[in-house]
Amino acid sequence: MREVKNFINGEYRASSAGKTFDKLNPCTGSLFAKVHEATREDVDAAVKAARDALDGPWGRMSESERGAILYKVAEGIDARFDEFLAAECADTGKPYGIASHIDIPRGAANFRVFADAVKNFATEAFQTATPDGKGAFNIAVRKRKGVIAVISPWNLPLLLMTWKVGPALACGNTVVVKPSEETPTTTSLLGEVMNAAGVPPGVFNVVNGFGPDSAGAFLTEHKGVDAITFTGETRTGEVIARAAAKGLRDVSIECGGKNPALVFADCDMDKAIEGTLRSVFANCGQVCLGTERVYVERPIFDEFVERLARAAADFTLGLPDDPRTDMGPLVSHEHQQKVLSYYQLAVDEGAQVVLGGGVPEMPPELAGGAWVQPTIWTGLPDDSRVVREEIFGPCCHIRPFDTEEEAIALANDTTYGLASAVWTENVSRALRVSTAIDCGITWVNSWFLRDLRTAFGGTKESGIGREGGEHSLEFYTELQNVCIKI
Numbered sequence: 488m489r490e491v492k493n494f495i496n497g498e499y500r501a502s503s504a505g506k507t508f509d510k511l512n513p514c515t516g517s518l519f520a521k522v523h524e525a526t527r528e529d530v531d532a533a534v535k536a537a538r539d540a541l542d543g544p545w546g547r548m549s550e551s552e553r554g555a556i557l558y559k560v561a562e563g564i565d566a567r568f569d570e571f572l573a574a575e576c577a578d579t580g581k582p583y584g585i586a587s588h589i590d591i592p593r594g595a596a597n598f599r600v601f602a603d604a605v606k607n608f609a610t611e612a613f614q615t616a617t618p619d620g621k622g623a624f625n626i627a628v629r630k631r632k633g634v635i636a637v638i639s640p641w642n643l644p645l646l647l648m649t650w651k652v653g654p655a656l657a658c659g660n661t662v663v664v665k666p667s668e669e670t671p672t673t674t675s676l677l678g679e680v681m682n683a684a685g686v687p688p689g690v691f692n693v694v695n696g697f698g699p700d701s702a703g704a705f706l707t708e709h710k711g712v713d714a715i716t717f718t719g720e721t722r723t724g725e726v727i728a729r730a731a732a733k734g735l736r737d738v739s740i741e742c743g744g745k746n747p748a749l750v751f752a753d754c755d756m757d758k759a760i761e762g763t764l765r766s767v768f769a770n771c772g773q774v775c776l777g778t779e780r781v782y783v784e785r786p787i788f789d790e791f792v793e794r795l796a797r798a799a800a801d802f803t804l805g806l807p808d809d810p811r812t813d814m815g816p817l818v819s820h821e822h823q824q825k826v827l828s829y830y831q832l833a834v835d836e837g838a839q840v841v842l843g844g845g846v847p848e849m850p851p852e853l854a855g856g857a858w859v860q861p862t863i864w865t866g867l868p869d870d871s872r873v874v875r876e877e878i879f880g881p882c883c884h885i886r887p888f889d890t891e892e893e894a895i896a897l898a899n900d901t902t903y904g905l906a907s908a909v910w911t912e913n914v915s916r917a918l919r920v921s922t923a924i925d926c927g928i929t930w931v932n933s934w935f936l937r938d939l940r941t942a943f944g945g946t947k948e949s950g951i952g953r954e955g956g957e958h959s960l961e962f963y964t965e966l967q968n969v970c971i972k973i
């Protein structure tokens with residue numbers, strides 16, 4: 488039985504109240520780990536360690552020295568790739584094929600990219616005229632923000648946690664991370680890598696637990712925290728934003744989406760099918776950028792639906808380490824119940840079920856897992872809940888459209904604004920349509936193709952702020968202007 492402890496001031500510590508909670512294997516439903524739940528005192532200790540470390544050797548290092556250590560952290564993840572891979576897949580149930588190409592490599596890349604970013608992005612300088620004719624110089628300097636609370640979700644645990652921790656540390660901050668209660672293992676493992684890389688104690692801390700009345704709330708409400716960076720559901724984001732308002736602390740919020748894909752008749756159909764298959768079903772549909780609403784130009788609608796359904800029907804569901812596995816289970820039984828409730832709602836709202844819609848038959852040893860079928864619907868009204876609410880499962884609704892204007896209006900008919908995909912071989916249309924969609928990221932003829940120097944974030948209920956490249960530096964530092972009179 489694995490035991491996952493908190494990581495405070497460079498050492499693993501049991502819950503000070505001796506409290507643990509169970510982490511189940513999503514493939515089988517069996518008990519996989521005991522996780523130590525951080526108490527308020529444990530969170531206090533983590534925040535104090537982070538505060539003390541700010542002014543220790545970490546705070547005195549140059550960007551290059553810190554960068555060299557962060558490169559060692561990346562190398563440490565690479566060196567223990569198989570261990571991180573096994574831990575991530577055990578927590579989430581996701582196939583090795585996905586985690587070995589996306590989650591774990593990105594976990595390492597997030598340290599390298601931001602170690603470089605702090606060295607390569609300049610700040611501003613102005614020469615200012617003064618009445619005496621001698622002038623002044625204004626120079627902006629970046630300063631670390633302080634102790635950063637990182638609250639992360641369960642769908643891409645290592646990737647999304649390091650997406651925050653990488654830039655936060657590169658900018659000279661210290662962090663206290665509260666990983667999702669569903670997926671604590673790789674965050675905990677990262678503590679060992681931090682120690683081995685020479686990250687001073689207290690710079691990286693981890694507290695485990697839940698949200699309300701637990702480690703999440705203790706951390707985000709803590710007066711010793713200078714800024715909060717959060718990824719998760721919109722409703723949780725609202726709670727976090729309220730917590731951040733106390734003391735006027737800065738907050739970065741990356742939330743969910745109800746992302747559209749627009750498929751035009753002039754698309755390359757093979758590419759559109761392959762890309763939409765990934766954007767709907769990858770990671771069992773548990774990607775915030777994933778497509779849940781597909782709009783297809785009427786002349787190719789029937790063919791598109793038929794080909795997407797045929798391809799998804801061929802998926803093999805199975806264990807993470809089985810090379811034949813295309814799709815794993817959902818992360819938990821709780822999430823399975825939520826997704827299945829939408830499968831039922833779709834029927835109640837009048838959907839035609841083109842594919843799936845239930846629980847697949849699995850072999851007896853996997854029968855206790857959180858499995859659901861890949862599912863496709865057509866025929867739902869635009870105001871149905873299934874078309875409007877984020878489900879976060881392997882499912883989509885497909886609806887025909889007739890004009891470009893109609894497609895854009897449908898894409899924008901949502902309270903969310905995270906991501907979208909546009910499939911067309913007409914470059915003018917691609918530019919017209921992608922810029923008319925109100926969201927943070929549009930992919931044209933691709934999906935989840937990432938350059939970590941670019942702005943990442945959402946509009947409307949999908950979040951506040953941007954991270955990535957220089958935008959991360961904006962969040963994780965304070966700019967101080969120094970005005971020098973000549």
Ligand code: NAD
Pocket residue numbers: 638639640641642643647665666667668696697698699702703704707718719720721723724726727741742743744774775877879905945949950
């Ligand atoms: P969640 O909001 O339930 O939980 C996220 C984290 O917040 C967890 O660590 C949780 O313990 C913590 N938390 C919950 N309540 C809290 C509280 N009151 N105070 C402090 N912390 C609290 O989200 P989830 O279910 O883990 O993740 C799925 C959601 O995340 C989906 O909506 C998905 O779209 C979104 N998401 C968004 C992005 C993005 O980059 N925009 C990326 C991944 C996931």
Ligand code: 6OD
Pocket residue numbers: 642643647650773774775776937943
């Ligand atoms: O690629 C990223 O940097 C990122 N933040 C991805 C988010 C995926 C959501 O599930």
